[in-house]
Amino acid sequence: MDNRQFRAIVDAYADMVYRIALNQTRRGADADDVVQAVFLKLYEKPPVWLGRASAAEQADGGRSLRSSRSAAPNAATDERLRAWLIRVTVNECRNLWRTLWHRRVELREVSDADTPPYEEPAFSESAHERLYAALGELPEKCRIVVHLFYFEDMGTREIAAVLGIKEPTVRTRLVRARKLLKQTLKEAWDDEQCQPVQSHDGRGPCLC
Template sequence: MLEDKERAIAEIMHTYGDDVLRLVYTYVRNQAIAEDLTQEIFIKCYTNLHKYNGTSKLKTWLWRIAINQCKDYLKSWYNRKVIAVGEETLRQKEEPLGTEEKVVRGFMDVELITAVMQLPPKYREVIYLYYYEEMTAKEIGNVTKKSENTIKTRLKRAKELLENQLGGDLYDG
């Protein structure tokens, strides 16, 4: 049983490790902190693996743990009182995903990454999950425990904020 659990967590880490790290980075904007939090997330995943009941996708369950861990960190005394030294850059995914090619390709553009990272967390979250992880508004709602309409509204507002920050040239048309 223990070997099965260890094999399962190893597979989960192999499959989702880089994606979780990128998701965490979009919240904390510091590579070292993101790496630490990612380790904590997988520890939580390991200790709570028995609670995964299969009613949602494994990725949705893992994202929920990751988002909660990030939000807890952002609310923590440590985050509010300790100044992070040396902001790191976001690691890029090797193969771009296919959703709205201009935006996905734009994630490789430093100007767009900078603009996304300046968004408030609730908008940064939906932009990342929608464009980079290719989740639907419904899936994002399940992960964030917000209604699908709330997600659609946040996505629309996030796009507006990005267009304003980038001088209106987010889309070709």
């Protein structure tokens, strides 16, 4: 893979990889680490079929990989690359969490200090905050399926192929995630409604 092709792939897919990494790690710094690891792996050990596709394109006039996945004749290659990047991203997130877990265990063995809380992105609207918090509380297996389905616009069959699971399993996790989200958001809404509203002078609950 030459630098030009690699740069084109990074430009086309870096945002997607970052979104998935942030969805899984919930920390901007960790997501950045995952993005670097994913593209480093792509650069150092690209899939064999990607090299073959590149050679075929060069023989067909030297056209570079297109950023648009719908453009022929690179659509099939782009979809395959997209699936490869998603799988590697999910695996790198799991590797990161395993590494962080060992680090936290080691730190707790030598110190009673708590590790700093994860960083949540800032949202301007409380509804977005509640939604993000609810998504973060989903089990990992449900969270990645929800992200790919709703935020990456992937179908259940495509998600199943990318994650290496059966399509009914994808549907089951989506149904479970929707129920959990509905319950969590309803509880958050009920708690918010139960909060007393302060009067205009700030001296007590408003009775109006």
